[in-house]
Amino acid sequence: MAKRKVYLISFDAFGYEDVAFASKLPNFKRLLEKGTWVKKVQSTYPSLTYVAHTSIMTGLLPLHHQIVNNTKIQPERHSPDWHWYAKEVQGETLYDVFKRAGYKTASLLWPVMGRNKSIDYNLAEIIPNRPWQNQAMVSLAASSIPFLLKMEARHGHKRDGIQQPALDYFLEGVLLDTIRDYNPDFVTAHFLQLDSMRHYYGVNSEQAKQAIIDFDGRLGRIIQLLEDMGQWEDCLFVLVGDHYQLNTHTVVRPNHLLSRQPGWQTLGRDGTIKSWQVYCKGADGCAYIYRKPGAKITVKEILDTLRPMMPMIETVYTAQEAADFGADPNCLFMIEAKKGYYFLDDLAGDFQESVDNPTSDAKLLHATHGYHPARNHYATTAFYHGPDVKVGHAVETGRLIDHAPTILSALKLNFHQYVDGNVLYDIFR
Template identity: 40%
Template sequence: MKALTNRLIVISFDCLSSSDYQLIRTLPNFRRVLNEGSYVQHVEAIYPSLTYPSHVSIVTGNYPKRHGVINNTLLQPGASSPDWNWYRANIKGTTLYDEAYKANLTTAALLWPVTGKAKSIQYNLPEIFANRPWHNQIAVSLLNGTPAFLWDLNKRFGHIRNGLNQPELDDFVLECTIYTLQTKKPDLLLIHFTDLDTNRHQNGVFSSEATEAIHRHDKRLGRILDDLEERGELAETTIVVLGDHSALDENKAISPNVILYEENLITVNRKGKITDWKAYCKSCDGSAYIYLKHPVDTQTMKTVKDILTKLAADPSKGIEYVLTGEEAGRKGADPECAFMIEARSGYYFIEDYLGDYQKNVTAFDVRTNKKYMFGAHGYSPEKPNYTTFLMASGKGICPNRIIPYMHLTDIGPTLARLLGLDIGETDGNITEALLDIDNVQRGASYEKNVRA
């Protein structure tokens, strides 16, 4: 299979929504991509629509139940800060960057989720943070990425960072991007920017702060395009700009574990720590999994089902509907859960097991505790006005096409087709309407005839 491009740059602007298009189409650098390329109006998310499962679906073309990353964080009942799915080893099957590496392409990734210790990424700055008081951020990054590369980046640009705070983190990533393009010349570069996502969580989906983040993203995109153009490489490069999910405004946090504790399904010691559990609600923000410690415990299964049925029957409890594990699996989520619950509009789930079932979130809460926020995702892709979108330009992309719809799982096989790679059987399909396959094939035939 002939490649359609020599170089592919995938830029993920976390939490970019289809609703942002009316603003984005007016901004100079987003417009540069739109004017030269094509875009997909609505990209349907996976379930749960969270950052880590979404980014794995983008590079595998598969649903979470198949690629194995079914949540951002791990099931660690009672942990105040659960560990995340940071590592490539958590992904089942192959990825776009694995196949690119096998094809002798140079691969690089900058804060792309679930790439810790990925051997097939030659220049890797993984998204991973120091999650314990005794951890050091630089050491954690060096141990899980490409040490010499990261040491060089930190020496050059580490002064830009301010911990995990935005916009400094994305400004750091931008400088790393320009430097990587200039010095490593990757054939495949995956970049993850989180400024917009952070501001939507902290301030609301359509807040002025979120709008300012989009403007900053436009400038970041412009820096990348300008660098490629100044070095004469833009014409031979494919640029794909995408979001991983949308977000919805909310101001009510609900804690089903409080009810499970009251029903003696969670055991807590005098210090308030969980010592045992029969059932546990694992948050995905806008949705949540309910797990049983012993899946064959039929009595606990019945008790939990009764609890959830009563909660869902009362709109003030914030649960829109309840799925069985089998039903969740059919939607692409984790079929190993006992149940999956979806939050009503304005609500999201947290994992508290002591205190009140419901909390009205205030600005003070958001400023002082990371578990509280004004914008959330993780909801079902069936929620209205909840799609993301994608735009692309450059070699191998059809110009001036508007494609109404694709699924997030379609992105992986489409990117693979651009690079002439095979990522195997996938849940998604190639979006051929986006690709300029005929033109590339005509070019190949012309070159063959000239040589003859």
């Protein structure tokens, strides 16, 4: 018996607020009319790409899958490593479940899936982060080598590093060829143009609108191929956002304040933090405060030190509150940025820096994410289409952690573990 195909496409930074515009475009309109729209989907906390995509893939909150930030705690490095490899994920992924059920799997630039043994055709999302590395070296080490070489030969000319929209044109070509030539049963792909345009030009910039228009075209070409192959009406097609973004005007670097206290941090000549007792790990719209075990520094002392930041902080969350939201329970506490602000953990620029008038060489962001997922006008969204999915239907709310169990429910498959998410039964007929 033929397996039902499943296509899970991520449109990074696409949110509920975008649907009013996107619904006027032909292919988004088609999904709205012919499938089910999950209107307001709650992201993770922090609402960061790697954290969110791991929750989509596992049905787990960050404190359970343990990808609690995009990057690792490596203050001694100018550029900390990202969580690129699947071995870092605690718990099963959808790839594991599908592979166990005999499905052929493909993953195209899906975060935190490098070297995943349950993926047959893997184009890992990874960048070189050491002086002696290049893109080819790290991609080959994390991906399916014959598959990568073939796709690079065909589509590599479209790419310009990680620059957009070139990267998404490259990914589109790889995705279409993967479906056409390899015909996997479970396919995921992660498109980033909108996220990049919002970061550098703002949430409602013309560049962001163009990214939505461009993606609608990509969506149409994907659907057309599935129709040509006789798959469209029988497959489960899921389009998800991972988070939204909010506009910014100022970046804040809390470690400038922490490093002024004697004995709290030791700075290197290169401007990095070589050792620490208290450290702020940024997550853009929020930040973790960590304290080394045994350090005799009180929460009050840390908050007093951060007092100059209080006009920029919306909320301070205790470690228990952070854990209740699904964030890292190992932090001492978390700080949530006020509207317009975001946090970085480096010391490369001033304590405060205007994104419009930077005083450093850092690439500052005109919009970002990472904020608490319950912030106003910050929900992401999702669309489902398939033979068992209701037509022209809408579900008011959902969570990223609900996607994985919902997808598996449609195929009568299950995780061999507890998951935090629930099946969105109202999607199905």
